[in-house]
Amino acid sequence: MKIKVLGGGCDDCDRFYENVLIALGESGADAEVERVEDLMEIVKLGVMSVPTLMIDGKIVLLGQHASAERIKELIKANE
Secondary structure, eight states: OEEEEEOOSSHHHHHHHHHHHHHHHHHTOOOEEEEEOOHHHHHHTTOOSSSEEEETTEEEEESOOOOHHHHHHHHHHTO
8 A cells, every 4th residue: 555645844734644654553554655745746646735645546635634543544444
């Protein structure tokens, strides 16, 4: 599984990224995590609001902060 966390430079994005790491640790999922902070790269991915979570190239959460528990549910649903 490939996970991309889009967004950086703000407290919400930092907390979101931390929650993704917590969710992965709790779920035990085998995933590669990439954080994309460059605005041009984010726009190239078709995203206009952050934080955003992509799993295997699919946007599963767009422009909203989520708890580690919610992110864990999204990871399990996309395994």
